[in-house]
Amino acid sequence: MKKYGNPLVLLICGNLLLYLLRNYVHVAMIDEIVAVCTAVLLASFGYTLNTPSRLVRKTSSLKKFLVFCLFVALVVYSLGYFEIAALTNVLNLLGFGRLFMYMMYVYLGFAFAG
Numbered sequence: 001m002k003k004y005g006n007p008l009v010l011l012i013c014g015n016l017l018l019y020l021l022r023n024y025v026h027v028a029m030i031d032e033i034v035a036v037c038t039a040v041l042l043a044s045f046g047y048t049l050n051t052p053s054r055l056v057r058k059t060s061s062l063k064k065f066l067v068f069c070l071f072v073a074l075v076v077y078s079l080g081y082f083e084i085a086a087l088t089n090v091l092n093l094l095g096f097g098r099l100f101m102y103m104m105y106v107y108l109g110f111a112f113a114g
Contacts, residue, residue, distance in 0.1 A: 036079075074105070
């Protein structure tokens with residue numbers, strides 16, 4: 001139950017949190033707050049999908065730091081605070097949009113745990 005229950009509970013609680021934020025919190029930057037909360041929720045979901053084995057793994061702090069930096073860069077890029085024209089053109093040409101970013105958040109959470 002723990003292997004499959006924790007990610008499901010996280011998705012349900014996170015969805016409820018996002019619903020409450022969108023409908024009951026009225027601040028000027030609510031779109032940015034919801035976008036950051038969505039990114040953190042999806043990365044947490046990916047983290048819980050990577051259940052550790054019973055053996056103790058040696059985790060590299062450099063790998064975790066690089067994954068975290070990439071996560072922050074993707075969040076800032078998706079918020080529109082900086083834009084790389086060549087990357088935007090390539091993503092638009094290939095048809096990658098919001099779904100691609102969401103899948104990257106899940107993957108980065110999964111990679112952070114591993």
